[in-house]
Amino acid sequence: MRKGLVSTAFALSMLGSAAMPSMAEDTLKIGYVDPLSGGGASIGQIGLDQLHFIADTVNAKGGVLGSKIEIIAYDNKLSPQASLVQVQKAIDEGVHIIVQGNGSAVAAAIENFVAKYNERNPGKDIVYLNYAAIDPILTNQSCSYWHFSWDANVDVKMEALTNFMKSRADIKKVYLIDQDYSFGHSVADAAMRMLKAKRPDIQIVGNEFHPLVKITDFSPYVAKIRASGADTVITGNWGQDLALLIKAAGDAGLKVNWYTFYAGGAGGPTAVKQANLPDQVFQVTEGVNNIDYTPAQETARAYMARHQSDPVFYPRMFNLTGMLFKAIEEAHSTDPGKFAPKLEGMKYATFSSGEEGIMRKQDHQFFQPLYISDFGPLNAKQPFDEEHTGWGWKVVAQIPVKDTVTTTTCKMTHSE
Amino acid sequence: MVEIVLISALDGVLYGMLLFLMASGLTVIFSMMGVLNFAHASFYMLGAFFGFQISRYLGFWAGLVAAPLLVGGLGTVVERYGLRKVHRHGHVAELLFTFGLAFVIEDLVEMVWGKLPVDYRVPPSLDFPAFTIFSGNYPAFKVFELLTAIAIFAALLLVVKRTRVGLIVQAALSHPDMVGMLGHNVDRIFMLVFGVGAGLAAVAGVIAGPALVTQSNMAGLLGPILFVVVVVGGLGSLSGAFLASLLIGLVQTFAVASNASLAGAFGDLVPSGWLQAYVGDIWNVTVAQVAPILPYLLLVLILIFRPRGLMGTRES
Structure with a gap:
């Protein structure tokens, strides 16, 4: 028995050293x-x-x-x-x-x-x-x-999203829901500021913050969104906070349009498909797979x-x-x-x-150029679906580099 | 407004019942054996993962039956060959044992199922809206969760109040030494209670897994709340645990639904005062934002003003 233990310990330690990153x-x-x-x-x-x-x-x-x-x-x-x-x-x-x-x-x-x-x-x-x-x-x-x-950064992305939203007359009441930390507050502040400037007629009916990656059931939040009468939600949520939020909305049958930064992240597409929200979820990103550019599409396929x-x-x-x-x-x-x-x-x-x-x-x-895309059923020229849902991201607006440039207050010392 | 109150009440009761499924086992184990079982939430997690694994081959319903039995069996083994051996060295050793066990289980789960959430789906037979209140749907699976929890609560109540085993368990809750003196096999009762407690936590895992997220940190997210339930409910009281579970479930959901803040109640602070700099943040924070810490606030208040808990029968 003891011998067995010793040899196991030895084998384990060998395993450990083999798994260590090589120090070459x-x-x-x-x-x-x-x-x-x-x-x-x-x-x-x-x-x-x-x-x-x-x-x-x-x-x-x-x-x-x-x-x-x-x-x-x-x-x-x-x-x-x-x-x-x-x-x-x-x-x-x-x-x-x-x-x-x-x-x-x-x-x-x-x-x-x-x-x-x-x-x-x-x-x-x-x-x-x-x-x-x-x-x-x-x-x-x-x-x-x-x-x-x-x-x-948040300001650039929100500028792009609100420029797109500005021309959509069906948006009347907007609900903001974000994660309760510096990034979420930046998103909410930028959305408030820019909507006020571009579409003063839009009513902001809610500005919610929830704890970061700790909520497993968003249904109380969804009930609140519904009660507010919102037709559109803007959120900077990412990861499970986005996927679970949309999942809860699907369960409750909440039908609103979603303007997001990260609906394309893990679990997002699956949640949107399950909630059955075709062409109602938008995201702003630096690219999606269905942009017709061969080198990127080949790499995406290999990955x-x-x-x-x-x-x-x-x-x-x-x-x-x-x-x-x-x-x-x-x-x-x-x-x-x-x-x-x-x-x-x-x-x-x-x-x-x-x-x-x-x-x-x-x-x-x-x-870099930015793209606003929405998620839904694809046509023949859009070969990429997401997470095997059969739906994919389709570009609805493109923002050239020159329109994404913002000012900065940064004063750093560069090396000489 | 009525809509929010109604939905929050439903969600709050549901969350409370899930908490109770777990807390009932924890509180009985704690009261009888004096062991604060840190690994209890891990049995809940194991229930969810076992349920997920079984559901992939035999369907959700088989998982609902088999997973709690498996986890319950595991619980009895842990008690028989782990806790009972450690018991001789006192409560600190037992505490450390369960504390370590929680980490071991979490790591094992990560080894087998990975760190990412697994795709545990609601069974198709329950994947439809049960009813519509105002303009919103209430999913059938949630109704099922609620009914299951209530059924188990009723069964538990019957066993504890109406059977001989229940009688001994009740006696052991308040006077464990006396029960031993009377010649009952306290060891076997402990083993049974531990197994049933673990099994109940696993039931909660199986029915919460598809609705929430099934991943390796789910025990860590729920564990601390369970201790709040046990302390608030009071040592040695199942009805206390029930009451505390519902209370915490409702407090949390209603807090989320509320937009109240100090600023809303008393008006904005005068801008630019020194007061603004110091208490501005606290003044403007809404009840919804502090919802996750409210149970712990409750814990602190209970410990200060009523250390035996809401319905506790003894001090220690």
Whole structure:
């Protein structure tokens, strides 16, 4: 018995060392810090799958500057405190590139941490690449040289949504429901401000905040929306907060139009289909699969062949990694201190349509074409459905880069 | 307005009944054995996952019957070979044992089913609107959840009040030592109660799983609320647990439905005062926003003003 235990322990420890990330110096390590358990896991896992897919594709072609890419995942449980512990752990393990996206509160904490770390450790620079957190504060008041942001921020997205909504005369009463943290409040504030300016006749009949990824039954909220008499809901909800909200609306038979940022995320399409809301759910994103652009569609097909059960897709992750690798190659260095200047002002053919986007030097915000799409039954020219529902995203409006540019209050010190 | 009140009442009672399915087991185990079972919500989670797995092969109804039996069996095994051994070393050891067990179960669930939510569907035979109130539908599955919970409550009440086993359990609730002295096999009663408690939690898991989200953090989300129910209801009282469950269910749903805030009640603060800077946030926050912490507020108040709980029969 004892002998058995010893050999088991030995076997386990061998297993452990085999599973440890290899410490070889010739890989380019990218640390992915996002929720991989708990309420945000469904979203965090997709970003990780996609990073692995990109790394494998690039590695098959020989890697970047001859070194292979290694993705190391760190579960931050969507908590700012846990994220800082994980970022520190990543740095200790030799990671210089941190990728994170979910939760603007997390993003703000990491942005601040990385800036301070680089100040205290000259010559050991860390760069933070943000693929999804879009609270405007990240590229305004609290902007940092070591932070780059790839998704359009809340103000830009809301500007696009409200420009589209402005011409729809059937919108009379709008209900706002958002997650109760910095990002949700930014969305609600922007919606109020812009609707008031563009359509003063629209009545805002509710402005609700609920706890982030803690609600499992949204039916009390749906009852409230119905009682308000709203015909339209605007929400910045993402992940399970969006999927469950729409699911509860479907259960209660609430028929309103939904204007969202993230209905395309994990579980969203399934919930919309189950709630039977054809062409009533809109989202604003940097691209959808049914844009007729062959390179993007081919990549999407390859990805979906590999992740059949979880076929959701973020184009912004491709823009982020593509630009990162380009900057590293231009700088001939994997040192963030050397390649970060190359990212500033970089022009890049965006993944979804090939149209050119630009990383603004002033605040490190990426500007790109945006698309408003609605979700419903497809025609022959729209080959991509979502989550095997038979329905897909169809572009209803396109916003060129020049119309997405906003002003910034950011004053950062650029490296010389 | 009437619509919101009606729907909130229905939802609140439903949530309360689900809480009671779990809290009933927890409160009986706590009162009889003195063990605050941290792993109780984990049995609820196991119920949901077992139910999901069985439903994929044999359908939802088979899951509803088999999953609680399996989890109940698991509960008795845990009691017989885990808790009973640890019991000799006192309550702290038992507490730590259940505390660790909760983590072990969560990790096992993550290993088997992953960290993402599983696709646990409402059975097609119950996937329709049961009735329409005002302009909204009320899903049939929710009505089914409610009826199941009420049926189990009635059955439990019958067993406890009308059978010999119930008599001994009741006696053991308030005077566990005396029951042992009288020659009853207290060990076996403990095992039985633990198993039934785990099974009841699993029933809650099977019927809540499709309606809510079935994923590995669902135990963590519900666990703390259960302790609130037990404390508010009072030690050694099933009816107390019932009352507390309903109370907490209703408080939470009605709080969400409410838009009241201090600003709404007393008018806006004078802008630009020092008062605005310090209490502005608290002044403007709505009851709906603080809904999730209300049960814990209740917990604190009860502990201060009525430490034995609403219907508690003894102090410790």
